[in-house]
Amino acid sequence: MNFDIYDFSSFTKSIDEGLMASMSPFWAITIEMIIIGVLILGFYAVVGLYLVYAERKICAFMQCRVGPNRVGPYGFFQTIADLIKLLLKELIPIKNADKILFNIAPFIVIIASFMAIAAIPFAKGLHALDFNIGVLYVMAVSSMGVIGILLAGWSSNNKYSLIGAMRSGAQIVSYELSVGLSLITIVILAGSLQFSTIVEGQRNGWFIFTGHIPAIIAFLVFLVASTAETNRGPFDLAEAESELTAGFHTEYSGIKFAFFFLAEYMNMFIVASIAATVFLGGWMPFHIGGWEAFNGIMDYIPPFIWYIGKTAFVIFLMMWFKWTFPRLRIDQLLTLEWKYLLPINLFNIILMAFIVLMGWHF
Amino acid sequence: MKSIINYLAEIFRGVSALIKGMKVTGYYFIHPGEIVTQQYPENRKKLVMFERFKGEVVMIHNENNEHHCTACGICEMNCPNGSIEIISKTVTSEDGKKKKVLAHHIYHLGMCTFCNLCVKTCPSNALKMDQTFEHAVFDRTKLTKVLNRPGSVLMKGVDK
Incomplete structure (x- = not known):
């Protein structure tokens, strides 16, 4: 077993071969799936908790406050304490709620984000599912989460929940278009829907630089649309605190509420990693075509660090949006999508296709 | 053509307005x-409250343990929630006159809304608002306080 921090493919391959040699392929694949599931679950929990912490700290600094600073140094264990509290809390049964749907809803939300995270390339060789339709797959499973939100609102027997869920539905139906079209812009440039090929295609420069104007427009559109898709501020109409108490999760308590809360942050993480992978090169270090010495220095930083750094940058941008802009009204939300983002996006696709056709990209 | 220019100008205006907002939050970040919040338990040694802050009602005493209260009961009458009780006693002075003096000025901190009416209406300025605020106790009865110190007497010349 040779463990290489720059290339995990031989490491994962040796585990695979070791398991295959010692048992039948069925059990080997089952055990591999369990290992990957447990690893992703652990990663999911840790990232979710620390994104909550990061969000609280960043929002505090933007509002001239200090943020959590009592539990541990700089409040570092605050979210762990919160999680323990939520685990110990009572799950309140709701009178006249649709029991089955009410209990299923948080799991659908969690499963949707859990399935999406499997297709994300974390580093070279550290990639659970590498479909040849990876981008399409992530789009499909990540938009399943809204079914959970709709079910949660519908089954709660509460008008605030229902209004929140319906708003969320309208929002996802609109903004899914922009997310998809802005990704297709880059797919035209990359010529592939497979994440590993897309990352490999950015070896001589990230797509946001090689695709210049249309790629930058697509990146900005993707940022706006994906912020809306994850139901985060300034598009958090589904849980608008000042209007709908807590929107679709008004009636949820304890760990079921924590599932929704965690899924919101993980969706943000997934969206940010897709943006980092498709536009900013994923785990690929910062390369400039032809500058061999510079590229060599950049290669010393492990790919995982590059990936985390880019994702953190996109997440920071999304948090910056949330804590700066006021919430949109529902008609403003739909106007933004159908009158501005969609026409710009369609024009942008044509522009990108033309540039690729003429070979004007780098 | 003009509508297209207007459309693009509108997008440009919108984006520049958003960037202005992000500049402000980015600057604070x-x-x-x-940062304007105060770290309270750490800074309690040098914590200075604002002048207008009203913590609790106290009675002014001078260094000879003398106060200004004539036990007239105006503060008791003016208190909107009945958090003041004046208990007076009658003493005979050396020249044989009977006189009402203060025995206990009882103040229920738990009922006080810090409206400042007792301080304002006191004809002899016997009361003032103090700036202490750490009033938490485990037993509610401890919030009932006697404002005049033990053995204190009326200052000479106040009741003339």
């Missing part, structure tokens, strides 16, 4: 010196 990279300038931790702008």
